[in-house]
Amino acid sequence: MSNIEEKFPRALWVRLIIYIAVGHLFAAFIYLLFEVGAQQ
DSSP states (O other): OHHHHHHSOHHHHHHHHHHHHHHHHHHHHHHHHHHHHHHO
């Protein structure tokens, strides 16, 4: 496990998780816009 932590610093993991979370939130927002738009 220490091998992986040496290759990828903690800051990179935090940034990766934030990017994935923001990307999913953005995708969900776009999906919601299409769903609401399709109903009207």
